[in-house]
Amino acid sequence: MEPESQAEYIVAPWDGTAPRHQLKTLGSTMSLFQECFHGQTLEAYSTKYNRTVWLLLPCNQWSCRLCAARKISRLASKTNRAEPNRLLTLTIDPSKWDSPRESFDGTRRQVPELVRKLRLKFGSVEYLRVTELTNKGWPHYHLLIRSGFLPQPVVKEIWASLTGATIVDLRQVKNKFQTYIYLVKYLTKMHKLAWTTRHVSTSRNFFPPEPPVEKNTLGLTSKTVIESNPAKYLFSMFRGATLVELTHGVYGLTSTPDEPLPQESDHVSPSEAPLQHVLPF
Numbered sequence: 252m253e254p255e256s257q258a259e260y261i262v263a264p265w266d267g268t269a270p271r272h273q274l275k276t277l278g279s280t281m282s283l284f285q286e287c288f289h290g291q292t293l294e295a296y297s298t299k300y301n302r303t304v305w306l307l308l309p310c311n312q313w314s315c316r317l318c319a320a321r322k323i324s325r326l327a328s329k330t331n332r333a334e335p336n337r338l339l340t341l342t343i344d345p346s347k348w349d350s351p352r353e354s355f356d357g358t359r360r361q362v363p364e365l366v367r368k369l370r371l372k373f374g375s376v377e378y379l380r381v382t383e384l385t386n387k388g389w390p391h392y393h394l395l396i397r398s399g400f401l402p403q404p405v406v407k408e409i410w411a412s413l414t415g416a417t418i419v420d421l422r423q424v425k426n427k428f429q430t431y432i433y434l435v436k437y438l439t440k441m442h443k444l445a446w447t448t449r450h451v452s453t454s455r456n457f458f459p460p461e462p463p464v465e466k467n468t469l470g471l472t473s474k475t476v477i478e479s480n481p482a483k484y485l486f487s488m489f490r491g492a493t494l495v496e497l498t499h500g501v502y503g504l505t506s507t508p509d510e511p512l513p514q515e516s517d518h519v520s521p522s523e524a525p526l527q528h529v530l531p532f
């Protein structure tokens with residue numbers, strides 16, 4: 252596949268110790284991008300590395316096994332840090348609805364309503380909600396809660412008044428690590444909800460504030476998204492060339508060969524070499 256446009260791929264020699272990979276086979280190239288096989292490619296120019304770089308853009312779909320696993324472990328760790336101390340399971344009563352979809356539409360907004368009412372009586376209540384389906388497709392809600400004491404009969408009474416359902420399970424989370432286990436368990440067996448992609452939602456203050464993320468430390472400009480996995484794209488475009496992993500998951504092409512490393516007198520040292528040049532791919 253030839254590039255359609257007159258795209259310029261900026262290649263620069265690399266004298267660092269970062270790992271290099273020659274694009275020998277598709278299989279070996281694929282092994283560099285294991286995080287998601289459905290992802291796309293971000294192609295950009297990095298002002299930090301003075302060259303064109305490529306990164307995997309993971310699909311981040313719950314339906315993708317690899318992305319789901321990554322999301323689950325991140326979410327579980329973050330939730331652990333939020334220190335929930337109660338686990339509340341809210342069911343719906345299938346006899347009151349014509350279909351699972353209708354029951355979901357009719358009850359999902361009752362969860363924040365229940366929490367609003369609980370706050371009036373018992374003060375701060377923050378939660379993370381996971382929507383789960385029974386084998387027959389009926390939804391129920393698991394809430395990891397951070398709050399003071401909540402009497403189960405009161406929670407049950409309010410939920411029944413809002414939805415007509417009377418099965419409400421409330422228990423204390425004694426061991427901090429339990430929340431991690433709960434979440435991994437629930438999220439891992441989670442069914443695909445056809446009606447919503449929001450399997451997990453939280454109240455505004457459930458997660459403690461995070462320090463701001465330093466943005467774009469690679470100094471990326473001229474970004475283009477290519478609808479192809481980076482392994483397939485890079486292999487088809489640059490077969491035989493050498494990639495260098497500039498920093499975790501960020502690849503550039505290097506005009507410095509894989510091996511042997513140049514030792515001879517015709518070697519141009521990086522200080523003498525032009526900072527960057529364009530290879531006519």
Ligand SMILES: [Zn+2]
Nearest residue numbers: 287310315318
């Ligand atoms: Zn994915």
